[in-house]
Amino acid sequence: MCMIGDDDCGWTNLGQTIRCARKRHRCYECSRTIEPGERYEDARGVGDGRVTVMRSCAHCIAARSWLDAVCRGYLWGGVWDDLQQHWDEEWSLRTLDLGRVMVWHRRRWIDPATGDLVDPRLIKEITRRAAQVASAVVAEAERKTREYWAAERAARTARYEQTFGAA
Numbered sequence: 001m002c003m004i005g006d007d008d009c010g011w012t013n014l015g016q017t018i019r020c021a022r023k024r025h026r027c028y029e030c031s032r033t034i035e036p037g038e039r040y041e042d043a044r045g046v047g048d049g050r051v052t053v054m055r056s057c058a059h060c061i062a063a064r065s066w067l068d069a070v071c072r073g074y075l076w077g078g079v080w081d082d083l084q085q086h087w088d089e090e091w092s093l094r095t096l097d098l099g100r101v102m103v104w105h106r107r108r109w110i111d112p113a114t115g116d117l118v119d120p121r122l123i124k125e126i127t128r129r130a131a132q133v134a135s136a137v138v139a140e141a142e143r144k145t146r147e148y149w150a151a152e153r154a155a156r157t158a159r160y161e162q163t164f165g166a167a
């Protein structure tokens with residue numbers, strides 16, 4: 001099940017900006033350290049009378065675009081739970097590319113060959129391909145559901161007309 005659509009009342013979005021880190025921050029999604037010089041997103045909101053600052057690393061911003069495409073949104077702090085749920089429960093959305101994004105996340109975006117952070121543009125590209133496939137699968141499932149209900153309505157109307165005559 002997707003987390004989008006869960007209750008988020010009492011929350012006001014105060015806006016998002018892309019910044020360049022001047023000191024270390026912790027990514028709100030993957031918990032890794034965002035080092036000075038890295039670009040990150042600063043998102044703020046008010047809930048329960050408190051301002052929450054959520055900083056997302058470039059890799060998590062890239063990865064969550066899958067949720068934007070497939071779920072039409074994401075929850076701050078819930079990106080990896082949501083992606084993991086889709087991965088665990090929806091076999092039709094599992095692609096090699098989505099799997100690669102999950103593995104990179106588990107490696108905390110470190111390339112084992114070099115020990116450096118993987119280029120976020122690579123994550124963006126892999127995620128874009130994974131989202132493309134998943135969006136097509138979701139669109140097809142939605143089309144089938146619409147077709148099913150249209151046929152169901154038509155059958156019900158036909159049964160009604162048989163019993164009571166056409167209106």
Ligand SMILES: [Zn+2]
Pocket residue numbers: 001002003004067070071082086
């Ligand atoms: Zn979702």
Ligand SMILES: [Zn+2]
Pocket residue numbers: 027028029030031032056057058059060061
């Ligand atoms: Zn992150």
